[in-house]
């Protein structure tokens with residue numbers, strides 16, 4: 339009986355600690371609700387405000403540009419134990435508190451991650467490198483603090499390939515928008531969401547395979 343009581347006291351003590359460490363705030367603006375769960379008591383409240391402001395700047399723009407049916411309610415979790423930078427799953431964006439302390443200007447991590455919510459490809463039949471390339475293309479186009487974060491698309495190098503994902507793919511997509519077919523990113527994004535994307539999609543949209551496109555790009559990668 340004594341043991342049971344002891345366990346009960348310990349458990350309630352733990353619960354109180356957890357409750358103290360976690361702060362949840364719910365924001366509402368226009369159509370969109372943002373639940374902000376912060377496990378990091380040392381996160382600057384100004385940094386939190388910047389993340390919230392960035393969400394309300396970029397998310398409606400991304401929704402308008404790519405997917406009007408995107409989720410209306412999104413959750414951000416500032417996680418003190420998460421080892422990566424950020425990840426997104428089902429409307430929940432997990433952000434490393436360590437990263438935000440190290441790179442406070444890297445606010446547009448949010449822009450990349452919420453683009454994944456807008457993408458909503460589900461069990462995608464498209465390649466993962468393209469999903470990540472489109473998310474970084476969206477960060478390039480809609481990001482609010484890329485310059486201060488020293489985040490830019492890298493120059494073309496002969497060691498690169500289109501399936502390197504992230505910024506390398508994003509630059510290839512930007513080149514296609516400018517030199518091959520304006521609007522191609524929206525079309526790729528739409529087909530990926532509808533699960534109608536195939537390897538043949540490149541040829542249908544541009545007359546060239548992705549390998550042929552990359553060859554043309556590598557011969558003259560100027561943007």
Ligand SMILES: [Zn+2]
Pocket residue numbers: 450451454470473
């Ligand atoms: Zn990503």
